[in-house]
Amino acid sequence: MERLGRKWGRAKLPKLGWVTFRWSRPLGGEIRSATVSRKGGHWFVSFLVNDQATTPEQHAMPDTVAGIDWGVKTAAVTSDGEFFDRPFITAGETARCRRLQQQLARTTKGSANRAKVRAHMNKIMGRVAGRRADFCAVTAAHLTAKNAFVVLEDLKTRSMTASASGTLAEPGSRVARYTGTRVVKVNPAYTSQRCSACGFVTGGNRESQAVFRCKAAGCGHTAHADVNAAINIRHAAGHAVSACGDLGNSRSVKQEPVSRATGRTPT
Numbered sequence: 001m002e003r004l005g006r007k008w009g010r011a012k013l014p015k016l017g018w019v020t021f022r023w024s025r026p027l028g029g030e031i032r033s034a035t036v037s038r039k040g041g042h043w044f045v046s047f048l049v050n051d052q053a054t055t056p057e058q059h060a061m062p063d064t065v066a067g068i069d070w071g072v073k074t075a076a077v078t079s080d081g082e083f084f085d086r087p088f089i090t091a092g093e094t095a096r097c098r099r100l101q102q103q104l105a106r107t108t109k110g111s112a113n114r115a116k117v118r119a120h121m122n123k124i125m126g127r128v129a130g131r132r133a134d135f136c137a138v139t140a141a142h143l144t145a146k147n148a149f150v151v152l153e154d155l156k157t158r159s160m161t162a163s164a165s166g167t168l169a170e171p172g173s174r175v176a177r178y179t180g181t182r183v184v185k186v187n188p189a190y191t192s193q194r195c196s197a198c199g200f201v202t203g204g205n206r207e208s209q210a211v212f213r214c215k216a217a218g219c220g221h222t223a224h225a226d227v228n229a230a231i232n233i234r235h236a237a238g239h240a241v242s243a244c245g246d247l248g249n250s251r252s253v254k255q256e257p258v259s260r261a262t263g264r265t266p267t
């Protein structure tokens, strides 16, 4: 591989020969492999590099723990009361998608016109997916820098909203590798209905999407519903720790970069 200037580079790939690409970011290490993929009508080449970074034995702030509520409404809320959110799709893109959807319904199956409308939709959705991925990476970097332990709900056991939350992905282990943060997953049962102050559980505690107000006599604890849930998630990790004795057991951080293969080749 070689650099062709400030913005361009070229790489010699098997079967393809020399391929020119726009050099979008510094590599920061020795190249191990290259992957070519296609998204929203564009081709991408990504390089897996060995950056020589090792996972620290201990986080810079070893006593820090945050519970995270990955929601549907707000993207992520922490037990410290931090909110992470951003729109992924613009109003203009939403309107355009709706129009394209209508156009698609009027086309005939297998027609060139239908393929064109599809391609247009995929292009927009590709941009949306890119923003989402960027948001997840930035949020994960922030959370792992600040916390030695990040506690998440194990979404496999929350089937009802899994499809909605699943689209957000989780704070990446890729980032945790640099800080030594350990990711702990807990059972999400009752995290939104339990009072984080007194432990009382009832569906009535959650007054609305945003407001939590404890109905237990003599408590009356009020909080933002997502923050209350995030605190419960953090508490649940405490139980998980005493149950298995060692938090190290729940470590889900990858130590070594893993090569990815897309199975797709350019045509």
Ligand SMILES: [Zn+2]
Residues within 6 Å of the ligand: 195, 196, 197, 198, 199, 200, 214, 215, 216, 219, 220, 221
């Ligand atoms: Zn209470």
